[in-house]
Amino acid sequence: MKSLPNSAKKLIQEFSNLPGIGKKTAQRLTFYILQIEEEKVSSLSKALLDVKEKILNCNVCNGITEDKVCSICTDPNRDCNIICVVENSYDIIVFEKTNGFNGIYHVLGGTLSPLDGIGPDDLNIQSLLERIDDGMEVILATNSNVEGETTALYLTKILSDKGISLSRLARGIPIGSDLGYIDSATLVRAMEGRTSV
Ligand code: ZN
Numbered sequence: 001m002k003s004l005p006n007s008a009k010k011l012i013q014e015f016s017n018l019p020g021i022g023k024k025t026a027q028r029l030t031f032y033i034l035q036i037e038e039e040k041v042s043s044l045s046k047a048l049l050d051v052k053e054k055i056l057n058c059n060v061c062n063g064i065t066e067d068k069v070c071s072i073c074t075d076p077n078r079d080c081n082i083i084c085v086v087e088n089s090y091d092i093i094v095f096e097k098t099n100g101f102n103g104i105y106h107v108l109g110g111t112l113s114p115l116d117g118i119g120p121d122d123l124n125i126q127s128l129l130e131r132i133d134d135g136m137e138v139i140l141a142t143n144s145n146v147e148g149e150t151t152a153l154y155l156t157k158i159l160s161d162k163g164i165s166l167s168r169l170a171r172g173i174p175i176g177s178d179l180g181y182i183d184s185a186t187l188v189r190a191m192e193g194r195t196s197v
Contacts, residue, residue, distance in 0.1 A: 008034070011030045012026045015029050054066050058073055060073040061073050061092075061104060061105045061106050062089070062106065062109060063105055063107050072096075072105060078103060079102050080103075080104055081103070081136050082137045082139065083106050083138050084139045084141050085106045085128065085139065085142070086106070086107055086141050086179075087151070087179075088107060088108075088109070091107075094179050094180055095187065098184040098187050098188045100191055100192070101191055103137075106124070106128045108123045108125065108142070111123070111142060111143070111150065111151040112147065112151045112154055113150075120154065123151075125155070129158070132159070133164075134162075134163040134164070137165040138167070139169065140152040140155055140156070140168045140197065141169050141179070141191075143177070143179055145176045145177070145178075152197070156168075156197045165196065167195055169191065170190045170192070170193030170194050170195055
């Protein structure tokens with residue numbers, strides 16, 4: 001590494017900071033960037049800046065959008081009486097890939113984590129309460145790790161007297177796993193077999 005120019009070292013470092021990218025992959029990506037045409041590199045760096053500049057949180061579900069309200073919330077063919085509550089906007093993509101859910105979403109923006117000082121006021125819980133109406137179905141689709149379970153328990157407690165049908169994703173999803181790593185078939189089964197809480 002000592003022999004590398006500083007700018008290459010810096011890029012390797014930046015790539016290694018990304019999730020799922022180890023030192024070796026970071027080095028390979030850096031050398032790939034060095035080989036390709038400058039035009040392609042400009043296009044890549046523009047795409048990186050564009051997502052930061054253009055993407056907002058949907059005013060309704062907090063998912064990602066370039067408009068005030070996202071394409072799922074404005075879709076007249078979606079069932080607005082079923083809200084699937086997820087931790088992050090990435091989870092929406094995971095569910096959408098399954099083609100097995102036709103309701104709408106609510107993104108919490110994280111999970112409760114007392115040890116890290118993250119309480120109910122730090123998550124989009126108030127806006128969830130404002131969306132809920134009598135007779136709706138709410139599916140708690142937080143991850144099955146400690147933080148996800150803690151959050152689901154908390155939501156169960158504050159939602160149980162709201163006159164809604166409340167369910168949690170069925171097991172079949174390995175304990176401690178992240179929804180992003182679950183295959184679509186398992187996720188669809190978990191959705192179909194959700195249990196009332
Ligand atoms: Zn939305």
